[in-house]
Amino acid sequence: MRKNILILLAIFSLIFAGCASTQERLLDSNQSQVELRSIQTRTYNTTNKEKLLRSALSTLQDLSFVIDKADYTVGIITAKKLNDYALEMTVSVSPKGDKQLKVRANAQYQNKPVADPEPYQSFFASLEKAKFLEEHNVQ
Amino acid sequence: MKKNYIFTTIIVLSLAIITSCSTGVPPEALKLNKKSLENRQLQTRVFDTDNEEKVLNACVAIMQDLGFNIKDMSSKLGVLVGTKQRDATKASQVVASVFAAALTGQATPIDDEQKMKVSIVTNYMSEDNERIKIRVTFQRLVWDTQGNITKREFLSKSEIYKEFYSKLSKSLFLEAHEI
Numbered sequence: 391m392r393k394n395i396l397i398l399l400a401i402f403s404l405i406f407a408g409c410a411s412t413q414e415r416l417l418d419s420n421q422s423q424v425e426l427r428s429i430q431t432r433t434y435n436t437t438n439k440e441k442l443l444r445s446a447l448s449t450l451q452d453l454s455f456v457i458d459k460a461d462y463t464v465g466i467i468t469a470k471k472l473n474d475y476a477l478e479m480t481v482s483v484s485p486k487g488d489k490q491l492k493v494r495a496n497a498q499y500q501n502k503p504v505a506d507p508e509p510y511q512s513f514f515a516s517l518e519k520a521k522f523l524e525e526h527n528v529q
Numbered sequence: 530m531k532k533n534y535i536f537t538t539i540i541v542l543s544l545a546i547i548t549s550c551s552t553g554v555p556p557e558a559l560k561l562n563k564k565s566l567e568n569r570q571l572q573t574r575v576f577d578t579d580n581e582e583k584v585l586n587a588c589v590a591i592m593q594d595l596g597f598n599i600k601d602m603s604s605k606l607g608v609l610v611g612t613k614q615r616d617a618t619k620a621s622q623v624v625a626s627v628f629a630a631a632l633t634g635q636a637t638p639i640d641d642e643q644k645m646k647v648s649i650v651t652n653y654m655s656e657d658n659e660r661i662k663i664r665v666t667f668q669r670l671v672w673d674t675q676g677n678i679t680k681r682e683f684l685s686k687s688e689i690y691k692e693f694y695s696k697l698s699k700s701l702f703l704e705a706h707e708i
Contacts, residue, residue, distance in 0.1 A: 443606055447650050448664070451572070452565045453558070454683050456668045457648035462605035469648075472668045472681035477558055499554045512559035519561060 418503055429507045431494045432514050434521075439465060439483055442491055442521075446481045449513075449520040455479065475500060479513075493517070571687055573664045574694045574705035581607055581651055584661050587700045588649045594696065597647055607651035617643035617671050638673040640680075645669040662708065665693055 436442060439462070446467055447457065455469035455477075465483040470476060479497045486492040495513055497504040504510075578584060585602075588609055592599065597611030622639040629637045647667050654660040667689060671680035698705040 440605065444650075444652050447606065447608065448652065451648075451650060451664050451666055452561055452569060454565070454568065454666070456646050456666045456683075457601075457608055457610055457650065458646075459601045459610065460603040460606045460608040462603055467606075470646075470668070471558065472670065472683060473558070474681055475555070475558075476681055477554060497554065504554055506553060508556065509554040509559050512556070516559060516561050 426505060427494070429505070429510050430496050431492055432517075433486055433490050433492045435490055437485070437489060437491060439485075439491060441524075442483050442493065443467065445521045445524055446483070446493065446517060448524070449517045450479065450481070452520060453513075453516060568685065569664070570708055571685070571690050572666055573662055573708050574697075575654060575660050575662045575708055576698075576701060576703045576705060577660055578701070578703060579653075579659050579661070581653070581661055584651050584663065584701065585609060587697060588651070588663070590700055591693065591697050592647065592649070595647075595693075597645075609649040610646070611648075612644060612646045614642065614644050617641055638675040638677065638679075640671050641674045643669050643671045643680075645684075663694075663697070665690065 434442060443460070443462065443465060447460065450457065450467065450469045453471065454473065455471045458468040458470055458478075460467045467481045468479070469481075470478045477497060477499050479495060481493060481495045483491055483493050493514075495510060497509060497513075499509075576584065582604065585604060585607065589599065592609065592611045595613075597613045599609065599611050601610040602608060617640040619640060626637045626639045629635075645667065646669065647665060649663060649665045651661055651663050654662055667684035669680065669682060669684060670678055673679045694705045
């Protein structure tokens with residue numbers, strides 16, 4: 391009987407030792423980096439970084455996010471939406487060549503990274519709408 | 530034998546339910562809808578001034594009046610972020626918990642603490658740089674006595690926004706226009 395328990399214990403410890411460490415999630419490298427970047431990035435034909443960042447701010451507010459951080463120099467905005475769930479988003483704006491800016495967004499839903507294309511498509515569609523409204527002076 | 534069969538079915542079914550529960554972002558979370566426009570109108574006011582710095586300073590003063598600590602800001606982008614932590618105990622919950630404890634002999638957790646966050650974004654109205662619009666948004670997290678989060682919510686009561694802008698308008702000596 392005692393021998394059986396010992397064998398069971400040994401098997402259990404082997405199973406747990408075989409479990410992947412949760413530290414691996416630091417680099418979340420199970421998806422292709424190129425693929426993820428293309429899902430999360432859009433390029434705009436403008437060089438007005440301030441205006442694009444301000445559009446991103448108003449888009450996030452339209453989507454019921456509350457801003458956490460914003461910095462012009464580095465071009466980042468971090469915001470959080472609480473609606474029984476927690477959705478956190480970082481938007482970064484950086485130059486692409488001399489005539490364009492690229493906007494990259496990454497999101498985290500509850501405790502998981504968002505890697506599906508649909509949420510990003512919705513976000514960029516909302517951003518484009520906000521940009522359109524601002525450019526055409528509609529409030 | 531029959532008992533075993535039922536047991537297996539229950540396990541298989543519950544596993545199926547767990548795996549079918551989608552944990553992805555709700556599809557409407559990042560889409561604009563009718564409510565977004567209503568919220569924008571509720572949360573935004575326009576002031577006849579061209580001085581963004583003055584507006585930001587007035588907002589800082591109001592945030593301090595309301596007991597918020599400033600956590601982040603960007604004057605270049607017109608952003609202010611503040612948080613405050615407060616008690617979240619509700620008398621009705623305490624009474625219910627005491628009754629439940631008397632009946633069952635077990636303490637039920639009640640709301641204990643809340644963290645409230647505010648972000649204010651100022652921006653010039655497009656084209657004419659003579660008017661500034663301000664948009665303020667609030668949210669909060671509530672923890673119970675066992676340290677679990679019981680509420681994650683956006684604060685959308687119109688009274689909050691009306692009171693906020695009435696204070697700001699007094700402090701700026703300017704009238705707040707709705708959009």
